[in-house]
Amino acid sequence: MVEFTLNGKNVTSQQPPHTRLLDVLREEFGLRATKEGCGEGECGACSVLVEGMLWNSCVTPLANVRRKSVTTLEGFRDTERYRLLEQCFSEAGAVQCGFCTPGMIMAAEALLSHNPWPLEAEIREAISGNLCRCTGYNMIVDAVRRAAAKGAGLW
Amino acid sequence: MVTACMPASVAEALYMKKKAGERAMFVAGGTDIMPARQTAPVMIYLQGLHDLSRVSRSGTVLSIGAGCSYTQLIHDELIPLVLREAMQSIAAPAIRNAGTLAGNVCRASPAGDTLPVLHVLEAVVVAGHLADSGAIVERRLAIEKFILGNRRTALRPEEMVLAVEIPCSSYENLTKMQSCKVGGRKAQAIAKLSFAGICRVKADVLQDVRLAFGAVGPAVVRSRELEKKIQGLTLTELADKKNDILNEYAALLQPLDDQRSTAAYRRQVCLSLLEDYLTL
Numbered sequence: 001m002v003e004f005t006l007n008g009k010n011v012t013s014q015q016p017p018h019t020r021l022l023d024v025l026r027e028e029f030g031l032r033a034t035k036e037g038c039g040e041g042e043c044g045a046c047s048v049l050v051e052g053m054l055w056n057s058c059v060t061p062l063a064n065v066r067r068k069s070v071t072t073l074e075g076f077r078d079t080e081r082y083r084l085l086e087q088c089f090s091e092a093g094a095v096q097c098g099f100c101t102p103g104m105i106m107a108a109e110a111l112l113s114h115n116p117w118p119l120e121a122e123i124r125e126a127i128s129g130n131l132c133r134c135t136g137y138n139m140i141v142d143a144v145r146r147a148a149a150k151g152a153g154l155w
Numbered sequence: 156m157v158t159a160c161m162p163a164s165v166a167e168a169l170y171m172k173k174k175a176g177e178r179a180m181f182v183a184g185g186t187d188i189m190p191a192r193q194t195a196p197v198m199i200y201l202q203g204l205h206d207l208s209r210v211s212r213s214g215t216v217l218s219i220g221a222g223c224s225y226t227q228l229i230h231d232e233l234i235p236l237v238l239r240e241a242m243q244s245i246a247a248p249a250i251r252n253a254g255t256l257a258g259n260v261c262r263a264s265p266a267g268d269t270l271p272v273l274h275v276l277e278a279v280v281v282a283g284h285l286a287d288s289g290a291i292v293e294r295r296l297a298i299e300k301f302i303l304g305n306r307r308t309a310l311r312p313e314e315m316v317l318a319v320e321i322p323c324s325s326y327e328n329l330t331k332m333q334s335c336k337v338g339g340r341k342a343q344a345i346a347k348l349s350f351a352g353i354c355r356v357k358a359d360v361l362q363d364v365r366l367a368f369g370a371v372g373p374a375v376v377r378s379r380e381l382e383k384k385i386q387g388l389t390l391t392e393l394a395d396k397k398n399d400i401l402n403e404y405a406a407l408l409q410p411l412d413d414q415r416s417t418a419a420y421r422r423q424v425c426l427s428l429l430e431d432y433l434t435l
Binding site for chain 2 (some may be wrong): 016017018020039040047053055056058061066067125126129130
């Protein structure tokens with residue numbers, strides 16, 4: 001049993017502490033926005049926020065989030081920041097198949113919450129652990145840049 | 156059946172390790188053991204041990220707690236720049252937010268990204284165990300004595316790494332420091348090879364030089380013997396002897412062909428990086 005905060009609510013997982021956080025999120029709590037891509041911490045499809053920092057949930061043992069706060073896309077969806085990111089991703093054509101998108105959004109949020117005025121190089125660095133096989137990244141970088149420009153005061 | 160322990164103190168973690176010995180495995184960030192799906196009968200999770208997440212400088216020694224993540228250290232100005240640069244080249248932000256420097260040392264991969272730099276910084280690994288009296292007993296090992304080979308360390312079954320220490324004299328007043336990782340792409344790549352160099356030049360004479368290569372042998376390649384030969388040379392002598400030095404290093408490198416690169420490429424690029432580094 002491991003207690004943690006999930007999208008603002010105190011929860012207790014019944015899974016063994018070595019279970020991947022990814023599996024706990026998807027199977028036990030039914031939060032399916034978090035995807036499994038590579039399963040080895042290289043593609044970022046499973047990105048979530050732990051204490052506001054980007055983590056790969058596929059290489060995180062449940063034990064490592066004990067008494068910490070975990071945010072998935074579902075817990076971020078009802079915020080102004082999310083709505084702006086969604087709008088900018090849409091305008092920039094940053095979503096094609098969509099598989100990487102939840103992870104990309106979490107990576108963008110992790111970046112902007114620490115650095116509201118990122119340089120292009122900082123945007124590229126921030127999403128460097130998130131693979132996208134459709135867009136070629138330029139549209140995603142553009143989307144994050146638009147969100148930063150329009151989001152004055154939000155982050 | 157896996158027993159999970161989440162100790163509340165370092166002493167408690169050491170007590171668990173003392174009891175379980177080789178059946179127990181420590182987990183810090185988990186970024187290396189989780190993809191490998193490694194488990195042990197007893198898993199001891201260190202995430203909650205805030206005592207291990209401190210960086211401190213006392214006198215002439217910089218001490219990096221075993222629980223410090225790469226991201227924490229990259230943003231800490233007490234950490235030597237050359238080490239921060241090496242950590243910045245590791246994987247991507249999400250891995251750096253969870254993974255730890257001590258984890259990189261303990262996993263002892265031939266391609267460990269921080270290892271060549273830690274060698275040239277003359278890092279010392281602090282291992283601790285719990286004595287019968289309940290006191291924590293520390294043992295200090297130079298990094299080259301700690302990492303014995305591919306995935307092999309000198310850590311004893313009852314021990315845990317508490318900190319990595321760096322003597323401040325190893326990185327003060329340097330003339331040139333460099334850390335270089337060569338991988339298939341900038342982010343998320345495992346090194347094909349890596350290089351780290353540190354030197355101090357005074358009045359055109361090389362006072363101190365330390366050079367290390369990663370992923371070209373079972374452990375980092377560093378030769379104090381060859382470094383001694385280079386120390387004391389004037390810059391003109393260094394330029395004259397550069398080819399001999401390169402040949403001597405070529406004989407030390409034992410790269411392999413594998414899925415990431417070839418032995419020939421690794422050897423050639425290591426020597427090119429060395430040649431470039433020694434062009435002062």
